Amino acid sequence: MKTSVYVSLEMQGGTNRLVEALVLRGFPVQVKNDFISLRNGSNRDYEELKGFLDKLNIPVFWNENQFQLLVNRLPLQKVREIVRYKGRNYQFHAQGYHFKWRTFANRRYGIRTNTTELCPYTAIMVRALNEAGIVTLSGCNGHGHHSPNFQLSGVYYGIWFSLIQKRYLNDLSLNYTWKVRLGQGFSPSKVYACKSSNQQWDMIKVLADCEKMALTLTSHASDIRELKQNCFKRGMKETAESLKSDGQFNKLSGWMKNKIDAVQ
16 A cells, blocks of 8 residues: 555656546546546546546546546646645535434445545545545645544544544554544534644645545445444434434444444
């Protein structure tokens, strides 16, 4: 697994360099025989990617839902343009049922997001969380002034991420410490970065953390979705909703962990 941002970019050919840059910007692309395509991309995803490449004047040839880079080299300046491409404000209104146990137990995948609307440096993590079935509404890189963070769909997903974090992400060497703050009522839960008193917010370090976490989540996405499906059932609603409504989040977390342990 890659361990840093811009790994060996100086030595890469144009195609691999483009793939690396697109992945870091949140486009889940893959390459085979010099053709690049999206993993599980919808028509909307492909239209967005085509528009993105056109806007940045990247010369490519499309053959149905795959494309080739028409030059041998891709300048590092163009790589930076891709990775740093600014998102834009967007509204996502979560209905009340999104925060219910029934929705949490039934849903296997997250939500589809428009990659170009997501903040750079954290977009890769938003896409990976949703692919792993952890419904993530938005992400913010902090813009160098405040804590980078991700908004998850309610208490259940906040606890679920904390349990997945301990299982899959704890051994990663990260620049910042990533914590979970559980939402109250119909408020999102938040995954946020914490820095030490002598640290500054560094966007490249934020991206490096997000890349490591995202690649790990993506590689285990099907296992994470299956684990959730096997552990949590609609019939557990009464216990889950009771603990949630009473604000007993520690007990709720322990109860959910026990459900995981029972199937291992």
